[in-house]
Amino acid sequence: MVTSTNGLAPAPSLHSTKPDASSATLTNAKTQSADPTSATIPKQNCSNAGSDILSSPKPPSPKSSSPPTPSKQNLHGRAFYESIGSPKFVLAPMVDQSEFAWRMLTRSFMPQGKGKGNLVAYTPMLHARLFGEGPRFRENHFLPLRTSLVDSEAAGLDSASSANNAPYLDGNPALDRPLFTQFCANDPDELLAAAKFVAPFCDAVDLNLGCPQGIAKKGHYGAFLQEDQPLIYRMINKLHLELDVPVTAKIRILNTREETLNYAKMCLDAGASILTVHGRKREAKGHKTGLADWSVIRFLREELPKETVLFANGNILSRMDVDRCLEETGADGVMSAEGNLYDPSLFAEKHVSEKGDREYWEGNDGKGGFRMDAVLRRYMDIIYTHVLEVSPPARKPLYLPSDSLDDSVLVQKEKLENEGEDEEEDSPPKKKQKLVKKKRQSRTIKKETSKNPSHIGMQPHLFKLLRPLVAKHHHIRDALARCRAGGIEAFEAVLQAVEVAVAQGIKRYADTDGKSWDEEEAEDERVKEQKLAEAIKRIAEENAKMGVVAESGKGEMDESSLEMVRICRRPWWVVQPYVRPLPSEALKKGALSLGKKDFARLVEKGQGSDDVGKVGDGEKVEVAI
Numbered sequence: 189m190v191t192s193t194n195g196l197a198p199a200p201s202l203h204s205t206k207p208d209a210s211s212a213t214l215t216n217a218k219t220q221s222a223d224p225t226s227a228t229i230p231k232q233n234c235s236n237a238g239s240d241i242l243s244s245p246k247p248p249s250p251k252s253s254s255p256p257t258p259s260k261q262n263l264h265g266r267a268f269y270e271s272i273g274s275p276k277f278v279l280a281p282m283v284d285q286s287e288f289a290w291r292m293l294t295r296s297f298m299p300q301g302k303g304k305g306n307l308v309a310y311t312p313m314l315h316a317r318l319f320g321e322g323p324r325f326r327e328n329h330f331l332p333l334r335t336s337l338v339d340s341e342a343a344g345l346d347s348a349s350s351a352n353n354a355p356y357l358d359g360n361p362a363l364d365r366p367l368f369t370q371f372c373a374n375d376p377d378e379l380l381a382a383a384k385f386v387a388p389f390c391d392a393v394d395l396n397l398g399c400p401q402g403i404a405k406k407g408h409y410g411a412f413l414q415e416d417q418p419l420i421y422r423m424i425n426k427l428h429l430e431l432d433v434p435v436t437a438k439i440r441i442l443n444t445r446e447e448t449l450n451y452a453k454m455c456l457d458a459g460a461s462i463l464t465v466h467g468r469k470r471e472a473k474g475h476k477t478g479l480a481d482w483s484v485i486r487f488l489r490e491e492l493p494k495e496t497v498l499f500a501n502g503n504i505l506s507r508m509d510v511d512r513c514l515e516e517t518g519a520d521g522v523m524s525a526e527g528n529l530y531d532p533s534l535f536a537e538k539h540v541s542e543k544g545d546r547e548y549w550e551g552n553d554g555k556g557g558f559r560m561d562a563v564l565r566r567y568m569d570i571i572y573t574h575v576l577e578v579s580p581p582a583r584k585p586l587y588l589p590s591d592s593l594d595d596s597v598l599v600q601k602e603k604l605e606n607e608g609e610d611e612e613e614d615s616p617p618k619k620k621q622k623l624v625k626k627k628r629q630s631r632t633i634k635k636e637t638s639k640n641p642s643h644i645g646m647q648p649h650l651f652k653l654l655r656p657l658v659a660k661h662h663h664i665r666d667a668l669a670r671c672r673a674g675g676i677e678a679f680e681a682v683l684q685a686v687e688v689a690v691a692q693g694i695k696r697y698a699d700t701d702g703k704s705w706d707e708e709e710a711e712d713e714r715v716k717e718q719k720l721a722e723a724i725k726r727i728a729e730e731n732a733k734m735g736v737v738a739e740s741g742k743g744e745m746d747e748s749s750l751e752m753v754r755i756c757r758r759p760w761w762v763v764q765p766y767v768r769p770l771p772s773e774a775l776k777k778g779a780l781s782l783g784k785k786d787f788a789r790l791v792e793k794g795q796g797s798d799d800v801g802k803v804g805d806g807e808k809v810e811v812a813i
Contacts, residue, residue, distance in 0.1 A: 268434050268461045269497045269520065272308065272366040272391055276514065277535040278464070278499050280525035281310035281370040281394065281438070288331070288357040289642035290649060291364060292570045293563075294528060297536040307535060308366040308521070311358065312641070313396050316373035320382035328639045330369075331357045332389035357574065357642070359389030368436060370394040372409040374419065376426035387433045392461065394436045395423060400470045411440050411470040417451065421458045428459025438464040438501070441484045448484055449491050456496060464499040464523055479503055482517050489518035499523050505756060505765035507534060529652045530766045532567075533558045546586040549694065549762055552702045557762040560657055561586055561690040564650070564683050575642045576676065587691035589698035638674025646679060647671050654686065656760035661689050690761040697759065705759050 263271050279286060279294050291309040298306050311330070318325045326337045334356050359367050369386040371393065373379035383393045397420060399410025413420055420437075427435035437460045442448045448465075455463055465488060467480030480502025489498055500519035504510060504527045513522045528534050539558070541550045547563075550556030565586070572580040585591075638644070650668055651658070658665035664685045671678040696704040758764045 262432065262434055264434060264459075265461050266495045266497055268392070273306065274520070275306055275308040275366065276521045277307040277510070278501075278521045278523035279307060279309035279528060279535075280501065280523045281313050281368075281396065282525055282529070283313050284641065284645055285529060285648065286310055286312050287641035287645045288364060289567065289570050289575060290532070290645060291367075292574065293567045294532045294535065295364075296566060296570070297533040297558075299537055308368060308391075309364070310394060311367065311369045311390070313370045313372055313399065314382070316371040316379045316382040317375070319371070319385065320378055326385065329641060330386060330389075331640070332359045332386075337385050359386075363574070366391045368392045368394045370396050370438070372396040372399060372404065372407075373423060374407070374409045374413060374416075376419075376423045379423050380426050380430055383427055383431050383435075387431055390433065392434045392436050393427060393431060394438060394464075395420075395427075395460075397437055397439045397455075398464075398466050400440070400472070414440075414442065414451070414470065417454055421454055424455060424458035424460050434461035436460055436462040436464070438466065438499075440466045440468060440470055441481065443469070445484055445487050449488060452488055452492060456492070462497040462499060464501055465519075467500065467502040482513060485517040485519060497521075501525070504534070505752070505767065506531070507536065507538070510535065526768075527765055529649065530655065531557070531763045532563065532653070533763060534765075544588065544590075546588060549759075551697070551705070551759065555758060557758050557764060559586065559690055559694075560654055560761055560763055561683070561687045563653065563763050564686055567649070567653075568679065568683055571642060571646070571676065571679075575640060581680065586687065587694060589695060637672045640674070643673040646673065650679075650682065652766070653763060655766060656764065657686065657689060660760055661685075664689060693759060693761040708760075709757075 262268065277298070279291060286309065294309065295307060314329055315325075319329065323336055323338055330337065332355065333353050335353055355361060358364060359369075367390045369383075369390040369392075371379055371382055373382070373395065379395070386393065396410050397413055401410070404410035405412045408416075424435055424437060437455045439451060439455065442451055452463055452465070465485050467482055467485050468478065472478050482500065482503065485498070485500045492498070498517075498519045499521045500513050500517045501523040504513060504522060504524040506527070509527070510522045510524070513519065524534055539548050539556075541548045541556060547558055547566075548556060549559050565583070569580045572578055647668065650671075654664070654668070658668065664682060667678070667685060668682050671682065693704075753767045756765045756767055
């Protein structure tokens, strides 16, 4: 029997014996999993204070004489994992970002005909209390049917019993499986109540134990439950015993490997069928994110029983990273979050570009990727087809340099733009004033927006997907900023503008045999060097005021994310990862500033965090990340 980090003995291990297909074995295993802490550890309840916040404790519930009997016999652990196809690619749960349409876009890049198990996707994180208590909240966040999820018992009825109950979006068996639904919670009963609504429409329910944001700290959920492991045990075990689908969990690493191992064992002993491990600590977020530690995940792989199903998370920017992570950690699957948002084709197999390929672009150096206009078209077609349930508009083929100039997307779109400009320029003064006024009104009038999650996610998705492109084409950035959820015409206009921009970029590249891109890249490097020099000068001046002595030399910028940027960089018309600067680089650029405590640690020389950054051109400073 292992001892958890909180000193409490967990229930008999559910992962110490290989899964048995017989229902009798599974029944015995679940019956033995009574929670040994329920009589002494107070449960956390929720309050209505704040926005989507969990907080107030409530008195402990009395210990029952015997654990509840599961209403349905489920596969567990590796047996369950194999039943959904043993997927090794995992789309992460992301708040308002892993909704149906984006999941479908990511799935569209996976090889067809290889079974359903090549990718498992998670829903966005859902708030358990709000989901369980509020019909409107459920309508705005989870749409498995064409009718509302009014009652958790009714949710389990035959979905084909009426046309209104036919599968719609989330968890649609023909489109969106395997699917795990994730909740944040701090109360076992509230978690179970919410989970029962979604159980008929997903393959598993996941407990979020990794969210590091301030609202999670205030509400006492996510990664801020790490210090309350008896509560975590009760929540996982509650679902394991009483839910009709398996329960999984996503955690972050703790301060030491041993603490992390005990934490993982506790989750598995409570009944988690799959454990996702994010190789960063709770403090690593934003500019303080830094690199994930795959070695800790490898340590868990070697120390946990072989039948444990483990997903690794962190440092995934490309398919190359996925393959390397699988090899270095020994994990069963690899999860991507931010990397997928910038490149939804991240999990795709290596693309073999053929002549006439209008979706994939390849440069003279052999490097390439999916074109932004092609990916955006694919995304828009998913919105039209599945969310709006209408046919996508007829469009001309995407541009290729071999196209006849008269038939190209480039010329057709430019004609439309020029016609609009000519109308305004040739108009009488009064009419011109009216046109300008109408444009201003269209930008300022607040239009009614859709509550559909797939509509809400469109604008933030496109700002990430098109990041290199909108950095150069500000008119597209501005048009995207004016888009509103549900305003499909505005997004279609953005698509047309993107098609024109991409066609122009590809045409210039072809006309100059690649020199146009070389010139753009050289100019970008010059601007970056200038900005970096200005930032270093500013930081050096701040250090001088604080009495920090900076040594000469380039410092840590020689060993940084810059090399990864060079490896990943593609022309701006190709989808590509965003390489987040390391904390020390953020300090040097001025994007991250030191607080009083950090400077105090610097002065004291040696006290503080083990994470070391650099200030100026050489002086080391302790940075709490």
